[in-house]
Amino acid sequence: MHTRGDAPESAGGRMGDAAARLAEDTAELARREVRAIQDEAVTALRRFGAGGLLLAGAGTCGVLALWAAHETLLRAVESVLPREKAAVALTCAYAGGAAALGMAARNRIRAGAQATAGAMEKEAGQLEQEHAPMRGGEDAGP
Secondary structure, eight states: OOOTTHHHHHHHHHHHHHHHHHHHHHHHHHHHHHHHHHHHHHHHHHHHHHHHHHHHHHHHHHHHHHHHHHHHHHHHHHTTSOHHHHHHHHHHHHHHHHHHHHHHHHHHHHHHHHHHHHHHHHHHHHHHHHHHHHHHHHHTOO
């Protein structure tokens, strides 16, 4: 015989079983998603690793090409100037080029930062305008 108190306990037991199964299913789904993300990350890192090695090789070749170009230019300037003066002339030319490129890069970065800040301020103003009537409507309530 069932008493009046037995039914809620058995219903509670069924609810507990359902909740436990739901928790297990959710945990399994989360584990699958984490595994999928890990697999994608490993695949991307492998591709990046190969690309990184190729990029390092290209960088090395680029540095060697610049060195060869420098040596060629130095030999050409040495035909007109003594060796020490030729080296000083090239050093000054390189330093001037580096300073000019650095200033141009600084100006570009500043302009980009200012444009981004302006766009963010504009977006913030638009969001404030969109949400301002909602706040006014809430305050004007009963």
